[in-house]
Each structure stands twice: as structure tokens, then as C-alpha cells.
Amino acid sequence: MINFGELTVRDRVSVLVVGAGLAGLAGAAFLAGRGVDVLLVERRSGTSPFPRAVGQNQRTMELLGFAGIAEDVPALAPGQGGGFRVRVAGSLPGPTFHEEVTDADTSDVGVLSPAAPGTAGQDVLEPILRRHAETLGAELLFDTELVSFEQDEHGVTAQVRGRDGRTHRVRADYLVAADGHRSGVRDALGVERHGPGGLGHNVSIIFDADLGALSSPDRPTLHVIHGEQVKGVFITIDHAAGRHLLSVAYEPSTGQSPADFTTERCAELIRLVTEMPELRPEIQAVQPWEMAGAVADRFRVGRVLLAGDAAKVTPPSGGFGGNTAVGDAYDLAWKLAAVLDGTAGPALLDTYDAERRPIAERVVAEALRLVAARTPGADAPEPGAEQVSDQQRAAELTLGFRYCSSSVLTDDDPADTGTEDPYRPSGRPGFRAPHVWLHRDGEKLSSVDLFGRGFVLLAGPDGGRWRSAADEIAARLGLILHGHQIGADLADPDDAFLSRYGIGPAGASLIRPDGVVAWRATDMPDDPARTLHAVLTAILAR
Template identity: 70%
Template sequence: MGKQVLVVGAGLAGLSSAMFLAQRGIDVLLVEQRADTSMLPRAVGQNQRTMELLGYGGIAEEVPTATPTTATFRIRIAASLPGPAFREELPDAVTADTGILSPAGTGTAGQEKLEPLLRRRAEKLGADLRFGTELVSFSQDGDGVTAVLRESGGAQTTRVRADYLVAADGNRSRVREALGVDRHGPGGLGHNISIIFDADLGDLVDPQRPTLHVLHNEQVAGVFVTMDHAIGRHLLTTAYDPAKGQSPTNFTTARCAELIRVITESPNLEPAIKAVVPWEMAAAVADRFRVGRVLLAGDAAKVTPPSGGFGGNTAIGDAFDLAWKLAAVLDSTAGPQLLDTYEAERRPIADRVVAEALRLLADRGPASPAEGTEQISDQQRAVELTLGFRYRSSAVIMEQDDLADTEDPYRPTGRPGFRAPHVWFRRNAEKLSTINLFGSNFVLLSGMAGGFWAEAADKVAARLGIAVRTHTIGAGSAETDREFLARYGIGTSGASLVRPDGVVAWRTADAPSDPAQVLLDVFTTILAR
């Protein structure tokens, strides 16, 4: 049996990969040894960048989002839920107005709710998803990957041939280990137990004020969050230490109930324990994201502590980047070298988010950080990481002597490598954001005097066999034109080329003497033709 792409693992990275690939017409098979999607909210919340990508995938409207009254997500560090807080972390005024950054909101779904959405969408788009199926072994050659699969608990195996394999099989990735890829970073940070339980906690939890409780007392060192206010479902995660003889077997139903009574200060509470799941906290980044025809994504490529919520968001970012590049290579509109840009672009992002998650983890102890140690807030850092990131690779034509790796997304510059800025404009009677134009093909944006770019793009697209959409922004609105030109850093006859992932690939301030030839050279470089 042959497939274009085999995806191993059905976490956020794997399911997103299957969805984005199937959306691009790729024949994709996903295998997962578990029987179903996760029931744990391991990754909670979707930042605006992730919601943009999920919008491109067609499911953003199904993801619950924060409203103005619930957007004030706070982190409360205390010994218990009703006890006094050691301190609280609240959104600051600098990053409060996220509406000027993107038309997308922020999602509030836990992994246990997002994975089924991804699964249904991937299946609807034609992806072949096989739960209860494990990867036994694989090998690769110059033309593809041969994998041996087996239904969980069964003896009979099946051989599958694929052009490429996406390893999304988690922190302890067997694919990564089989490839001999080492990792850098602290590695294991501790052992944890997640307890899902139902209980009516009354005024201890406020559905109008989502809160992550970071708890520190003699019996519990961990976090508490409400998963579903409607049914009173909550999650308590606490650490245990094997060096002290502790193990998951210590967390009996009675022991879990007692810990819940401790954090709620409710000695008579009888919580209904729904699940008790052990897991390891870790921080590490793979030294390589691509080995031949095998590419690592999600926790197989990097794993972060849960602080900051970067892990799941970064996994979906990996998936989108891989999907458009794999699709371009598989349909021969790009050379295989385009896949080298996946590691060049995504591994620096992984290093940054792991470092930030570790910093946040260290700052969320019972003691307050020393005064004067923070120059910018956690919210500002997060916004720059998720919307002010920069890619550097052969798929971006950088401007000379431009060494910046991040920028303030509230003051976008439109420079190549950065995410294309959000600007509102009108097309006919419809109000759109520039962000709404991306996600599928390359898009060439120009100012009011740049109508000639459409003809040039059509010539290049026909010659290379690629799809390029062109848009003249601001026609009929001087205000929109000024904002667009300022944010994208071009003149009225200039142009900005935006990749399918919404990242600026190239720009020119003014019209060159031969626009078609310039575009041809640009696409030839970006697509490794």
C-alpha cells in the first residue's frame, strides 16, 4: 500500500499535520497506538497565531474563544484555592488590545477538546486515520520510507510505502530514537500525576474569570485548573519523586481525593475521580528536525514545560509549516531542498519557546521574583514569541544587514521573514483582513499604483506551474493605503510576497524595471527550483 505521507502519532502535531496535508490534497495516513484521542487537557489555550492557522484549516469557528469578559486569564500562586495568594499575574494594559494584531481571537480549548475537532476535520478532508495501530519499524531510501505497522494487540503486520514520514510520536519518540537524533536542553524535569475529577466547588472557581492556580504546600506542588464549568470537571496535577520511593501506585482513589480536599480546604468533599495519569515534565530540543525523508514535529522535535502554553501551539505551527512545504515538494512546484528550511525556521523557534517556558517555570514558585529583574512583562514576551517571530532560511529573501530576529508586533515592519501584518481593508462591500488572504497559496500584495504586478505574477505562475494570488490593497481608500504601505514597508508601486503560512518572503519598495523577471528569480530561489 502506498501513501504520500505517513504521520506517526495523533497528538496535536500529528492530527494537525494530517488535517493540513489532506486539505492540500495529499494522500496521508496517520497511525496512533492509542485507541482514541487524549482525555487530558495537556495543552490548554490557543494563541492568535494558532487560531489563524486553525482558521486556514477550517476549524477556528469551532474552537471556543475568549470574550472581552473572560479574556483576563490570570495565574494565581498560592497554597490552596481559598487561601491567600502569594501573588497573582494578570494581563497588562500594554498587551490588552490584541484586536489590532490579528482578526483572530485567542482559543480556550484544552487538548482533550481540540484533538477531536482536528480528527473530524482531517477525516472529512480525506485523511486515513488509524487508531489502535502502532509503528513497528521503518526504513528509508532515496525514494521513500517503508514502514511496518501492526494493530495494537495483534500479530499480523502490514507494510506501507510513503514518500515521507512525519514523526509526531511525542517526547519519547521512538522514531527520533531510531534515527539516532540527540537532544539538547535540561531533559527530564520531574514526574507528575494528573488527576481529573468532578466536583461542585461552588465559589472556589469563577467561570467568568479563568484561572490557573499554581499550588505550593506540604502535600501538593502542582497546578489546578477547571476543565469544564458546566459539569464541574477539574484537573489537579501534582509532582512525585521516585528518588523518595514515590510512584504512580501511591495515587489511589482515596489518596487523590485527600489531595483534592487539601487544595480546596474542604474536608468533607467527595470528588468523583475520573482518571489518574502519570507523565514526565521535560525540556529538550532535537538536534535535527529532518533526517532524509523523515521529519520531526511537535514533542518529538521539542518538548517544553507546560508553563506558558507554548507546547501545543508550537506543535500546530510545526504542522502547518511542514504541510505547505511537503505539498509543494510532492506536487513538484518546489525542489526537495525546500524541506531543509523546515529545520532552519522551526528549530530556532523551538529553542526560544523552551527557554521562555523554563523561565516562567522558575518564576512561579512561592517566592516573588526579585524586583527589577523583569524589563518586559510575560504577556509582552509571549506576544513577541508568537506573533513577532522571524524565520531565516533560503525560503526567505532577507534584506541586507537586517539582523533582527524578533520585533514588536504592535509595531510591525513588513520585513521578510516576519509574519505579514494585519491590516483591515474592503473588497467590494466586504471587510477583510490581510490575514484572511493567506493560508493557501502565495499572495502578492501591492499598493494603489501596483496594478501591473498582477500581469507579472500571472506570467511567472504560468511558467513555474504555481498558484499566485494578487491583491491591490487600499484602492479607493487613502487611509487604508497609508496604513498598508506603512505596515508592509513598501511604496505605492511596490509589492510584498507572502508565503502560504502568512510569512513575508520578499518585498520591494518600488517597481523594478522588469517585474516578471524579478518575481521569477524570487520564486526560483524560495522554492529551490
């Protein structure tokens, strides 16, 4: 046992998580929710007071919903509109160089997912994740840093330094490195990164002030400021409290540093951006940060796995960073849990890199595109050229992605690693399982509501034999596998299931614990139990 003051934790755990950002906290909560013995260490004293990654897309809210966390995350209500605006300007009052408006009307939220988009900033979501992780049994130690680690064939041995200043040994089966953009674990592993790297140095300033009409609650707006004296971004965090965030750039090559941002300097920058020379803002917090775009060359080295910003770092444009971090954590959690409880072979963890690294490449590329587009001199689109909106691009990246790995058995070209329009889902293996409204015992539910804990087999109306096969194979392999049948325990009032999942009346679709189609059969084979057994042993690397 390790004793850090009043805290006593085990010195032998299944998973050691390093870092309490979104990836680390979500990973601890997801792992603990699956019964995994997990310890998280974080060198800071608490969670972040800065909103940073604001907003959760529908995919993230689905994953949080699988873990019973989404209900605590503030979200847009059905029919709530007003739109979100990105305004490129010289200052808050003007002039405006360019403007983008994203339709935030959620009246048709049920078209893509049963989950509504979340609205939490990182300062709100991290405490929610922390609370759930601790409630589920995870050990979280703040004021505790990883000093060193080494791995062997059977596990990882780490040295951690607690708040008492002493160093202690922790032995874990696996280590999840969620220690941020400048990951010490990644550096110790010798993992290189590719991409443009550093894109600029910034300081974020949280302040309270009454800005009147410059900050309207009717239209949430991200102001990208390109003024003669100030360059950065501004957003209102809490209209009711008059709390705002201004993030401004500085240039180390000219001798500038975070130390230059004194309280008076910060107040002067706020006055310049607002063009309110008499304003007396109350500075609440100041934090330096670096904008960067880079992806690690490997997400797994033996028993150490990289997640969140340690695996990839992306500019804040598009809000992909925090959402991708939660996605990393969920993918790792269900796979680690399956390996640790023996329902999957260790090779299942190889699919983490195969599946999540291409996602990282895509979101970093899209964020870089948005950064370039949000400058005063950005090239205008060619007249008559086919345009894809930022909203459609985001939908395809977050809901229309495809995984290609040994944990997906494709029935088409395995080299097809692109995205698809989530408004027209194909149900092909590797893609997110389509959302279809169904009825069970007279109550409306989404197909997505069936996913999250284990594997799910969804059969067509003539696929009754699939359900008995699912029960047989679940018992034989010792795993969670729930079988459902349209027309038996589930009703399909819109007759949408078969077309959206791409199967026939006697076919079936196998869904992984992360809501991704693992395999499908368009019709009934001669021996469905034998087929299902072969499919699952391949997917789980058994």
C-alpha cells in the same frame, strides 16, 4: 492494500504520520487539505481525554483559519474580558505567595490579528482536528503502532502493527514523527536532544466536585500549588459541570510511582488542596506525565521529519507547547505539499529545521523562565529596571517571530533572527505579514484573510504591473499565486498598508502560504515578471 478488521487503507502513501497528538492530527488535516495522500497511525485507541495544552494563541487560530478549522474551535468573543490569573499559593483557599493577571479583554483583538484567541483544551481540539482530517480524506488508524522503519533515497518503508495483531508494510515518500516526548522514531534515528531534560514527574487527576467559591467562572485561574503536603497545579476545566484538574508531583527517587495514586489517594490530595476534609470528589481519570524541557538537535533526517513534542518538549507554563505543535504541522504541510506536487524542490524541506528549531529554542527558554518565576522564592525584579510583561513576551514570540532560511529573501541583515513588537510591525521578510484592515467589494477583511492557500503578492496603488506579472509567473511555474493591488481590487481606508508592509506606492510584498513575508520590493523594477520568477525559484529551491 492493508486490511485491519473493517478498515482498509493503502499500503502506498505520500506521507505517513506517526502519532495523533496535536502535531500529528493537525499535520494530517493540513496535508489532506492540500490534496496530499496521508496515513496516520496511533497506538492509542483514541484522542486524549486530558485538556493538557489549553488555549490557542492568535497565530495558531490564523493557521487553523487558513485550513477552515478555526470556525469550529471555541474562542473568546470581542469584548469578552475578565482576565486570566496565575496564582502561586499554598492551597486553593490560601495563602497566596504571588499573583499574575493577564488582560484578556479582546475588544482590541483587531489590532494584532483578525483571529480571536481560542479557548479549547487538547481534549476538545484533538477531536476537531481528527474530524477535519478524516473529512478531508486522511486515513487515521488508531490501535495501530509503528514497529520499525527504514529509509532510502526514494522513500520510507515502515512496518505497522494493527488492531488485529498482524504486522503490515507501508511505503511512504516521507514520514512525520509526531510520536511525543519519548519519540521512538527520534531515538531510532539517533537524534540527540539538548536542554535541561526532565524537570519532574507528575500525575494529572480529572475529577468532578462542587467547590463553590473556590472555583469562580468570573476569573479563570491557574493555581500553582506549593503546599507542605501537595505541590502541583489546579485549574477548573468546566465550571458548568464542576470538572477540575489537579496535577501533582511525585518523586521516583524516594520510591514513589504512578501506582501510588489510587482513587482514595487522589481524593485525599484533592481534599488537602481544597482544604475541604469532607469533600467526596468523583475521580474521572488519572494519567502520569513528565515535565521536561528539551529540543532535538535536528528536526530533519533524510525523509523523516520531527514535529511537536518529538521535536521539542516544553514545560506547560505559557501554553507554548500545543501552539508550537500546530505551527510545526502547518510549516511541514505546505512545504511537503509543494515538494510532492513538484512546485518546489526537495531542498525546501531543509528550511523546516532552519525555521522551526529556533522557535522551539525560544519557547522552551521562555517556558523555563516562567516555571522559575512561579515559585515562592523567585527573585523579585530589580527596582527601576525596565520590565517586559509576560503578555508582551508571548506576543513577540507568537506574532513577532522571524524565520531565517533560504525560503526567505531578506533586504536587511540576514543575521537578525530576533523578534519584533507585533504592535509595530516592519513588514520585513521573515516576519509574519502584518494584519491590516482592508475593503474588497465593499466588505471589510484583513490582509491575513487573503493568505493560506498559495502565495500572495500584495502591490501598492502604483503597482499594477505586479498583478500581470503574478498571473504570468503563476502559469509559468504551475503554482498558486494570487496578485492584489491597493486601489484596484483592495481598498485601504486607513492608509496603513504601505507603512506596515514597508514598501513604496509601486512596491510589492510576496507572502508565503503560511502568512510569512518571503520577499518584498520597495519600488517597481524594470521587469517585474523576471524579478518575480527569480525570487520564487530561489524561495522554492527549484
